[in-house]
Amino acid sequence: MADGHQSGNQTDIEIPKEVFRLYDAYCHGDLSRRDFFARLSKYAGGAITVSMLAACVMPDYGRAQTATGEADLIEEEIAYSSPDGAGTMGGYLVRPAGATGPLPAILVIHENRGLNPHIRDVTRRAAKAGYVALGPDALYPLGGYPGNDDDGRALQAQRTREEMLADFIAGAEFLRTHEAVNGVVGVTGFCFGGAMANQLAVSLPWLKASVPYYGGWPAGEAAAQLEVPLQIHLASDDPRVNEGWVSYEAALKAAGKPYEAYVYEGTQHGFHNDTTPRFNPEAAALAWGRTLEFFARHLKTG
Known part of the structure; x- marks a missing residue:
């Protein structure tokens, strides 16, 4: 499974596998919150913002x-x-x-x-x-x-x-x-x-x-x-x-x-x-x- 699919209230976002890898590194202390968000910027663009990508991989309890x-x-x-x-x-x-x-x-x-x-x-x-x-x-x-x-x-x-x-x-x-x-x-x-x-x-x-x-x-x-x-x-x-x-x-x-x-x-x-x-x-x-x-x-x- 190369990519993940996240449905939001306003848009559907295809999440690259690399974003999940960044999240995994962040979860396990290999990346700081600041570095996590900074590296997410590589995968943002157009209507997809860093905040939207982060929201897609953060937990929803x-x-x-x-x-x-x-x-x-x-x-x-x-x-x-x-x-x-x-x-x-x-x-x-x-x-x-x-x-x-x-x-x-x-x-x-x-x-x-x-x-x-x-x-x-x-x-x-x-x-x-x-x-x-x-x-x-x-x-x-x-x-x-x-x-x-x-x-x-x-x-x-x-x-x-x-x-x-x-x-x-x-x-x-x-x-x-x-x-x-x-x-x-x-x-x-x-x-x-x-x-x-x-x-x-x-x-x-x-x-x-x-x-x-x-x-x-x-x-x-x-x-x-x-x-x-x-x-x-x-x-x-x-x-x-x-x-x-x-x-x-x-x-x-x-x-x-x-x-x-x-x-x-x-x-x-x-x-x-x-x-x-x-x-x-x-x-x-x-x-x-x-x-x-x-x-x-x-x-x-x-």
């Missing part, structure tokens, strides 16, 4: 698939102890209303900008599928997600990866012992959260399943430690992530570790995120369906 306050869900803003990380962490805990007993749980880990509305939406989707779902906010010690992704990225950059990993491990432990949970826990995550889901899979052998979406990889030698069922989702056009997958997959094979991996043709990094034009509805639906089937197989049976 009004596209959520679920809403807060739905009668079939119980939602809470919670705090939990993370002695090896922030000390105290916070998150968004959602579970099905009317459950007659403890349920399995899913930890949902956000991208590199804190617990934004999209990941809250994904957390609700997990709860609607019959799980107790927790979306931790790595920005909680800094005041929480600030309401926009730019400031969220800047805040998250102030925390160390080691501290945040400890906070997510503590979140999994919190779920494991929660009164609404039967002790069975899985994890999923997206981008930065995908990398964390990969790391939790080699750090917490008691997890029952891990489903990382287009995240980074642990060191190759960590593959030998893997005891957790792993299902991986990758975009076909995502060289930054996929380059590392080649060596990590080789390490998994060398260690004889079973895993499932799916590459979605014609998609870009972030294809599951329905708030940006990188969203691919067919691939996202297929990946999420596979995710829920995988969790049902490992969290709801046995």
Whole structure:
């Protein structure tokens, strides 16, 4: 897929693939906001302004698939102890209303900008599928997600990866012992959260399943430690992530570790995120369906 198509209120814009690459670099801290807008100018012209291009690739959180306050869900803003990380962490805990007993749980880990509305939406989707779902906010010690992704990225950059990993491990432990949970826990995550889901899979052998979406990889030698069922989702056009997958997959094979991996043709990094034009509805639906089937197989049976 060489280009993306974005429909606006006044015009339809064909977005060059290079614009998505600039956005990806901007999202991951390789470009400043100023440099991102400066480089967008190369692709503007005629009726298409830099501001219009930027608006096409920025997230639109009004596209959520679920809403807060739905009668079939119980939602809470919670705090939990993370002695090896922030000390105290916070998150968004959602579970099905009317459950007659403890349920399995899913930890949902956000991208590199804190617990934004999209990941809250994904957390609700997990709860609607019959799980107790927790979306931790790595920005909680800094005041929480600030309401926009730019400031969220800047805040998250102030925390160390080691501290945040400890906070997510503590979140999994919190779920494991929660009164609404039967002790069975899985994890999923997206981008930065995908990398964390990969790391939790080699750090917490008691997890029952891990489903990382287009995240980074642990060191190759960590593959030998893997005891957790792993299902991986990758975009076909995502060289930054996929380059590392080649060596990590080789390490998994060398260690004889079973895993499932799916590459979605014609998609870009972030294809599951329905708030940006990188969203691919067919691939996202297929990946999420596979995710829920995988969790049902490992969290709801046995």
